[in-house]
Amino acid sequence: MNIFISYSKKVSIFIMLSAVLFACEDSDDTVEVDPTPTPDATEKSSYVLSFQSIAADNSTLDFILDVPTLDALESGVLSVEGKGIPQLGWRFAAQAANTVFTFGFSDDNKAVAYQLDDEGAVKESTNFIMNNNLDKSIAVAGDDKLIVVDLIRTASAPTDQNPVPSVPELIFTIVDGKTGKSESQATNAIDNRLDFQNDPENPVNLTTSYLPWVTGMEVRGNKLFVAYHKLSVDGSFRMVDADKAYVAVLNYPAFTLDTLIEDTRANSIGVNSQTGLHQTEEGTIYAFSAASSNAMGIFGEASHPSSIIRIPAGSNTFDTEYFFDVENAPNGGKIFWMDYIGNNKAIARILIKANEPQLPDWSVFSEQGGFFKLVVLDLENKQVTDVTGIPPHANRYSANTYVENGKAYISARVGAPTAAGSVSAAGTTNIYIVDPETATATKGATIDGAAVKGIFKIKK
């Protein structure tokens, strides 16, 4: 008993002392970022997965699962059986600095920050409530910030303050990856149009009116580039003027509008959310546009082929000299998803042409079905190369790509589409390790679940 008391006293003194020490450190250390951290024997790191398992009733459940080494992604089985941190509801995941955030969706407006604790285990460090909810688009800004924009799909009803219908401004939240906290909020309308008509039943012309639906964001210096669809204000995903590409250039971090730019050669940028813009090491921003496809949720007269355009480094306008027609290139097709993996190369998922006619609206958003092939895009040389070693597959469109040692780690589910598009025992999900130089994929760890929606590496 005595021993215990004296021991716990020592411990509490130690805790108090360390608290004082850390508090002092915090106060004078604000911008200590080591760009090339020297390998430290005591440094702890962990690979954090946004993991989607399948419940007994076949619904999917989100988890945060950490694995200590890259080996675990390369072979064996990854499972949340007795492991992992369960999440409430469907969640987005994104990383800034050494924090992985999960964001709720629809009526769940809570964001949770996960960091490594002193033992190197992933733990919730804090959480915050967002002012708004609904759909989100998330972008990484610099080394340690995220920009989260809340999206709306319909014009707003008249209110006491606003006697006529209106389109609300978009709300941008800056999230700090060092503290795990919401840092600031700002609003900007970006681009919208409401045409009124003399019809008491339908005061708003739903054919021409639109609101901005963000499909990608990139921060370059003091500018924020926001790609968007002009979406009908009626709550559908029908696009207005889908045959142009739109980017709003905002001043960052003021979120004031600098300029709106458009490109008439390409369709509107991106698919649904957060996949459309990709920045290279040099600061060139590449954008992909899909083509009309009900299966991909691209509704509207997008008359151009699926393609890639770019905003050169240092410029705030589209490069009129550059146009990469991916749809008509050898091995090409309609792009559904793309991620930049370095050295002017990207990997992309292209809708397998033979599949498209049979697929109903929104079907390729399903977790299972051989919808896509994987390709390597050489952005500079405008070449499409099929990746071997990965069969036709499905995967979550907002999942990020993890790159280490020049190899890209992605998750893909292989298996025939089920009747209604759900997951089934007939499908299997694996991590695939893609070598962009050889355009080959190696099958890595098997996922005991539906998908990995994100792979991140964080350190203590």
Add this chain to the structure above:
Amino acid sequence: MIVSNLRFVQGVFALLCCVLCSYGQQQLKGKVVDDATSPIYGATVRVLRANSTGTTTSVDGSFMVQLPIGTHKIQVSYIGFTTHIAEVKISETPPPVLQITLSPSVEELQGVTIRSKTEAERVQEQAFEIDVIDTRGIKNVSVDVNSLLNTVPGVVVRENGGLGADFTFSLNGFSGHQVKFFIDGIPQDNLGTSLSFNNFPATLIERAEVYKGVVPIYLGADALGGAINLLTHQKKETFLDLSLDTGSFNTQRATLNGRYYTPKGVMLGITSFFNHSDNDYKIYGNEFGKEGFAIRDALGNETGERKAYVKRFHDQYTSGMVSLKAGVVDKSYADRLMINAVWAANTNAIQHGTSPQIPFGAVERKEEAKRLSIQYAKDSIFGTALQTKVYAEYAEVESKIIDTASTVYAWFGNTTPRLNIGLGESGGSKTLFQFNDQRAIITTSLLYKLHTNQQLALNYTKNYLERQGEDPISVIPIAFEDPRTIDKNILGLSYTLKTMENTLATTVFGKGFFINMNSVLEDEFENDPSMRFEDIRKSYQKMGFGAAVSYKITSQLQLKTSFENTFRVPEGFEFFGDGLNLLPNPNLEPEESTNINVGFLWRYASDAIRLVVDMHGFRRAVTNRLFLLSRGIKGQYINLNNVTTLGMDSAVQLTAFERAYLKVSGTYQYISNTATNERLANQPYLFGNLELGYHFEGITKLEDRLECSWQTSFTEEFPFQSFTAAAEDQRFIVPSQLSHTVQLGYHLLRNRYHISLQVRNLTNARLFDNLNIQKPGRAFFLKLRYYLNNS
């Protein structure tokens, strides 16, 4: 010696009488009914004379005895009823049919006990697997029908809060629309929340019947997993029943129930309730291992400070109902012909969505229901053995959601303006969405007695719904501005046979489900207005069937088994979508289930004790179970899962010296995916109730009675998402709950005045039916009741 002499004299006298009268015998026909004019089956009829052989009444309450001319005393008795002795004179002319009405034995029936007696007992002895709650004792305390049903083995009512809160009712693993609700045999679906069972104080109900898995045809619905039928006051008596009830959280309840019968058989009746509660009870955050609620800054960040609890501030519920009845009884053309008009409404302030961490401050739901119905019943129509019941109604239900606040509320009053002026609080656009439902129901049941031991029944139910939706503030066309209809026609035919001196009862039945749906679907991506709206129709024809067999091995022990192959047709929203995020699926198939029950009922009675043991094992095999699939940002119902439930529920009731009782019930069920055997989460699987009571009688000379009882409910913890996934210390668990309720009741002047005190959640435990949604803490209720009848 004297005694034996007397007996000898009596015997000789009787013999003489027999001899003298044998040439002038007449057949006396009679019928034994209870106060509600329902026939009593199995009553003992004895002619009070020596060597008389008794008889028992048949299913329709009738009996027949041969009697010589002269005056006779007929004694009729039945358990739970006061024994009745009638004097009959038999002359040369055939006597008229003798009607004998038995009154319930007051001595036996005034327990706080949830008792299955008399009619209840009779129902329970049906071959169907059924639990019956007799509310006689419950009427005097502050409970609603839901809390009553929650004590039935196999039943879990999961509540999201206090009075008026949303609830899910689950029976042997089935929940939602898979279990159907009836009042007096009339389907209650689509009547809205102002008439749901949590509004009904138990005072207004006579009896609740819970049919498990196998549902008799007279409850006409596509019930996949069973049905609940509430029975209201049907006795033919003039009475007035008033109750007032007040308690914690500013809870006020009142009921008025009255019937007036004129000697000429005209009946006037009123039934009404009023409920209100602020539901401003304390809740303790319990946010996944973190106690209390985070105090947040203007950006929503945790400040590091927490407050242990908050008080709910926007959870008020008010509901009211008035039902007026007028009609005639016991006429040559009708045993019962009634017109009934009902009005009900409620207002429900919604405190939060799925998580209590973020409160709402202005979201409300309002409903109003109006219903007009006519009911006709006649036994032996046109002098035949045909029993007829017809019911028809028309109802309108208006339900509104109000979510227009531009404020982000917080538990500690630090509200902030919402940046997006288009959004309301509950996760979507501001809305004043309103459903307008019109419901029409016709039920017809015919019962034909082929023979005293055989009957044939036919039931037809038509349940027609037309739904229209509107949102006056929406800029865009919203779901269901075009009406849609669902027309359910359910036809049932059953045959019941009792053989082997009524020890073996068999019912076989078939049901036909003929269901038509009609809606207008909008193709939101179609620009051509003439092509944009498509009329879609869907019809289902399904045949279900089942059987129920019971066998009385001894007079005490009854074995029961039943099965049904049944269907549930998708509800409108599952089929048509909601016009926004829920996509329609015109190819949905009905859910199908094969339900099997095996059980026994054992009754033991001695002078000192009565014991009833009811045990029941069940299996449910559901195929084509509906599943909400998320497809990107859209959702859609599909037929996906096959689910098997195996379980057992049982109840034991012990009554000692008519003074004390003990009731224990428990349920265990194992619900799993048929294909993978993996257990389904978020379902209570082990739960039970224990109740102890005692009463004192005649404390003063005012014919009084003091009752006290203690009730304990237990539910084992269950995981919210999965039994196996996630680190054990991180897994979302709905914790086990143990709650105690204590009741004290005092009745005066033969039950005319009642006063009762109830303490719910005595230990102030933190109770959760659903993840993180805490139910009220300790609460006190006082109820006064006045009951006056003309008997």
